[in-house]
Amino acid sequence: MTTLNLDDFSDLIERPDGGVRRDAEERRGRLAVPPGALGRLDELAEWLAAAQGRVPVKPIERPRVVLFAADHGIAAGGVSGRPAGSAHELVRGVLDGTSPVAILAERFGAGVRVVDAGLDCDPALLPEDVVRHRVRRGSGRIDVEDALTAEEAEAALRLGIRIADEEADSGTDLVVLGDISVGGTTVAATLVAALCGTDASVVTGRGGLPIDDLAWMRKCAAIRDSLRRARPVLGDQTALLAAVGGADVAAITGFLLQSAVRRTPVILDGVVSAACGLVAQRAAFRAPDWWLAGQGSGEPGQAKALDRMALNPVLDHGVTVGEGTGALLALPLVQAAAALAAELPVKAPPGGSGERAAGEPPADRKTD
CATH class of the missing domain: 3.40.50.10210 (Nicotinate-nucleotide-dimethylbenzimidazole phosphoribosyltransferase (CobT), large domain)
Structure with a gap:
């Protein structure tokens, strides 16, 4: 068994996806609930989306x-x-x-x-x-x-x-x-x-x-x-x-x-x-x-x-x-933050109607 070198983890660990986090922030701005109204729940949802590498964020299931x-x-x-x-x-x-x-x-x-x-x-x-x-x-x-x-x-x-x-x-x-x-x-x-x-x-x-x-x-x-x-x-x-x-x-x-x-x-x-x-x-x-x-x-x-x-x-x-x-x-x-980020409706465009955030195409952005 080779000796374990903890410094090797520096090369193995990447940060959560910053691009996904920015997408989550942008998507949050389109939700019907005003930005800032959910307080830290928005931050938790964006952190979780970046960790999952996908927008909209998935519910915590396990x-x-x-x-x-x-x-x-x-x-x-x-x-x-x-x-x-x-x-x-x-x-x-x-x-x-x-x-x-x-x-x-x-x-x-x-x-x-x-x-x-x-x-x-x-x-x-x-x-x-x-x-x-x-x-x-x-x-x-x-x-x-x-x-x-x-x-x-x-x-x-x-x-x-x-x-x-x-x-x-x-x-x-x-x-x-x-x-x-x-x-x-x-x-x-x-x-x-x-x-x-x-x-x-x-x-x-x-x-x-x-x-x-x-x-x-x-x-x-x-x-x-x-x-x-x-x-x-x-x-x-x-x-x-x-x-x-x-x-x-x-x-x-x-x-x-x-x-x-x-x-x-x-x-x-x-x-x-x-x-x-x-x-x-x-x-x-x-x-x-x-x-x-x-x-x-x-x-x-x-x-x-x-x-x-x-x-x-x-x-x-x-x-x-x-x-x-x-x-x-x-x-x-954290579960509440994920649920709200995924399921709150988005703002209706001028002259249009709103849609369920959870119903957006999964192609929003998703990485493994």
């Missing part, structure tokens, strides 16, 4: 929630509101349909896929189709040791690439991406601070299950110590993920890069997916054009990362539960 799960060794340092090694309990809630993301996904008609990249539990506790992808059990404590070996980091990246290919091949037309982890926000904040050149206190938040002031100070200290280990390997994304990442973080990074290669649009959730996006952007600067920021989670590290990638969250409702929930809430807005 959305999918993809969640990468893992436990992070840093949680043993008292930086999380949940016990170390307990992420499998969150996974069970998703699989049983009792978690917020599972309930909303069923309501919104989105399938849910959970991928165990590095949970710290007996594999027998979860279904085979979840645990069969596991790269390793848990990860190293990043303030004092590497999260992964170099070989494990590459294996996790390849896992994400493989899952992205599987989703694209199965017809998924929009991915809602999230993580299920304990200690993940500490890892994500470390990556954001390292890649943005900021101090630990600037990126340290309270996590999905809010922590008290003492735990926050422990978290700051852990990120500060982890940054000392991250800075020497900033020039090598795979080495960075091995040093201060984790199996889920590396897998999400690979997933984001390959989804951009496969022209699959992705909605990002919280600080973990945003941090992975920063790593992916370092490898391929065009990749963020294929992503939407679903929500602002309130984590300062996420805000820093999204600003660096020039992504503006669709929603800002203070949802901190994680597991892709906040991003999933943005899905109905």
Whole structure:
């Protein structure tokens, strides 16, 4: 097996079709509803049209929630509101349909896929189709040791690439991406601070299950110590993920890069997916054009990362539960934007009658 070089993705990833986006903007100007009246829905529809490479935009028919799960060794340092090694309990809630993301996904008609990249539990506790992808059990404590070996980091990246290919091949037309982890926000904040050149206190938040002031100070200290280990390997994304990442973080990074290669649009959730996006952007600067920021989670590290990638969250409702929930809430807005762009009637020409936008000839503009 050849060594994976993330820099190769820079040549593989193209931007969404700018010509199609201009056509979508022009077509929007011909709709009966005045320009600007639909607010950001117009922008979402144009982004989606460019990603699909066609005007009029197609409805979202096969959305999918993809969640990468893992436990992070840093949680043993008292930086999380949940016990170390307990992420499998969150996974069970998703699989049983009792978690917020599972309930909303069923309501919104989105399938849910959970991928165990590095949970710290007996594999027998979860279904085979979840645990069969596991790269390793848990990860190293990043303030004092590497999260992964170099070989494990590459294996996790390849896992994400493989899952992205599987989703694209199965017809998924929009991915809602999230993580299920304990200690993940500490890892994500470390990556954001390292890649943005900021101090630990600037990126340290309270996590999905809010922590008290003492735990926050422990978290700051852990990120500060982890940054000392991250800075020497900033020039090598795979080495960075091995040093201060984790199996889920590396897998999400690979997933984001390959989804951009496969022209699959992705909605990002919280600080973990945003941090992975920063790593992916370092490898391929065009990749963020294929992503939407679903929500602002309130984590300062996420805000820093999204600003660096020039992504503006669709929603800002203070949802901190994680597991892709906040991003999933943005899905109905994207679906609404596509429906309105495709089905609103166009203006009637002088002396003529209007027509349904959806009835325009498919030859408007379409590319594969």
